[in-house]
Amino acid sequence: MTQPTRSTSGLAAILASILVLTSQSACSTRPESPEKGVVPAPQTPTTEPAGFQYPTQAYHDRTDNIRDPEFVSLHVDEISSFDVVILGLKKVFTPEGADFVAQLRSRNPDIIVLGVQQVLGRHDAWNRADLRPEYPMAAEMYDLLSPHLLYQMSGEPAMMWETNQMIDPTDGSGDLDRDLLREYVDIIARHAQDYPTAIDGIMHDYMSPSPWLYPDGSVEGTTADVDLDGDGIGSTEDDDDRRLWTAWQKELMREFQDRFGEGFINVANGALGIRDEEAASLMAGILYQHFPRTPWGYTDLEGLEMAFDHAQDRLTPRRGRVWSILDAETGRRAGDVEFRRVASLLTGLPYVWRLGQWREFFGREDLDMDLGAPIGEATRERLENGGVRYERVFENGIAAAEFDEAGIQQGLTVQSR
Numbered sequence: 093m094t095q096p097t098r099s100t101s102g103l104a105a106i107l108a109s110i111l112v113l114t115s116q117s118a119c120s121t122r123p124e125s126p127e128k129g130v131v132p133a134p135q136t137p138t139t140e141p142a143g144f145q146y147p148t149q150a151y152h153d154r155t156d157n158i159r160d161p162e163f164v165s166l167h168v169d170e171i172s173s174f175d176v177v178i179l180g181l182k183k184v185f186t187p188e189g190a191d192f193v194a195q196l197r198s199r200n201p202d203i204i205v206l207g208v209q210q211v212l213g214r215h216d217a218w219n220r221a222d223l224r225p226e227y228p229m230a231a232e233m234y235d236l237l238s239p240h241l242l243y244q245m246s247g248e249p250a251m252m253w254e255t256n257q258m259i260d261p262t263d264g265s266g267d268l269d270r271d272l273l274r275e276y277v278d279i280i281a282r283h284a285q286d287y288p289t290a291i292d293g294i295m296h297d298y299m300s301p302s303p304w305l306y307p308d309g310s311v312e313g314t315t316a317d318v319d320l321d322g323d324g325i326g327s328t329e330d331d332d333d334r335r336l337w338t339a340w341q342k343e344l345m346r347e348f349q350d351r352f353g354e355g356f357i358n359v360a361n362g363a364l365g366i367r368d369e370e371a372a373s374l375m376a377g378i379l380y381q382h383f384p385r386t387p388w389g390y391t392d393l394e395g396l397e398m399a400f401d402h403a404q405d406r407l408t409p410r411r412g413r414v415w416s417i418l419d420a421e422t423g424r425r426a427g428d429v430e431f432r433r434v435a436s437l438l439t440g441l442p443y444v445w446r447l448g449q450w451r452e453f454f455g456r457e458d459l460d461m462d463l464g465a466p467i468g469e470a471t472r473e474r475l476e477n478g479g480v481r482y483e484r485v486f487e488n489g490i491a492a493a494e495f496d497e498a499g500i501q502q503g504l505t506v507q508s509r
């Protein structure tokens with residue numbers, strides 16, 4: 093495992109060479125900067141939640157529904173029956189959002205709550221006059237990040253999305269900006285102190301192996317790229333730039349783990365955890381958006397095998413298990429819900445039936461299915477026609493998925509035995 097770029101300048105480097113602490117969760121020792129952890133965070137429980145029902149479901153709703161009294165009174169009971177709940181971080185760090193989570197936990201002490209935070213950009217909306225008082229954490233984040241925005245080599249803003257400008261994670265001299273990193277986590281730690289049971293972990297949104305300009309960032313007559321280490325070579329040609337970009341994401345996960353404790357659940361979407369083994373080892377789970385194909389167009393089989401691979405090998409379990417999630421797609425294709433459901437049975441990972449939308453409630457998928465506990469892991473069998481069959485046996489039944497040679501699903505089976 094290679095260590096990401098870190099500052100070698102001044103007092104910090106001298107102290108870092110002396111203060112080598114052994115991390116219990118990482119597979120190597122690494123230096124700790126003495127100024128870290130200015131704001132202590134509430135310690136996340138380490139206990140394993142009670143066993144999941146199979147298939148297991150996650151509730152994913154980043155809207156303001158959870159702060160709407162009518163929505164909450166109507167649906168809090170059903171939402172509390174999920175194993176995992178994914179909500180906007182800035183929303184759970186409000187009195188109403190934290191109260192919603194408290195209501196979930198009073199009904200289901202084993203529920204896991206992940207707060208979504210976009211960790212590589214600064215959203216315009218965080219500064220909207222009407223929203224600043226509503227979401228104080230987002231307003232503080234806007235103010236912190238505004239002097240640290242990223243620009244293309246042409247001078248144009250480096251946009252991650254239409255209203256989301258990328259941040260520059262460097263200190264301007266080719267190193268990661270560790271003060272910025274610490275202050276970033278300080279803000280979240282401070283709000284977590286105010287609402288100490290609001291989250292069990294963070295879903296790091298927009299994680300990526302390299303800066304990703306939206307839509308392609310080009311302005312007529314310019315090259316759409318960014319140069320993080322300032323050597324005049326853009327990130328598409330420069331490993332150093334990409335290393336700085338991913339170092340920010342990896343160090344954020346390390347910092348959250350250090351502050352919130354070994355039970356803290358770092359989950360991330362995007363390609364970083366899929367393609368970068370070191371990043372995956374810092375995660376407890378990957379949110380597979382648009383499962384199984386993801387935005388990169390995997391086949392059904394590739395998507396499923398990726399979920400297996402990461403569940404078994406690369407991630408670091410927290411609280412007794414990995415926390416990858418088979419998330420819903422935005423453009424729905426016939427059969428996708430059924431595929432996620434069977435994939436959940438095969439992998440043991442929670443799936444999202446439908447994404448929450450403002451004032452529209454998609455609760456637990458109502459299933460007439462009682463397979464009981466799994467008996468062992470899924471098996472993989474090569475079929476005579478060149479395809480593949482996955483099967484998993486449960487106390488009361490069998491779940492199976494078959495794929496053709498091209499990796500396209502050919503049949504899903506859930507039957508009693």
Ligand SMILES: [Ca+2]
Nearest residue numbers: 319321325330
């Ligand atoms: Ca460069």
Ligand SMILES: [Ca+2]
Nearest residue numbers: 321323330332
């Ligand atoms: Ca370089």
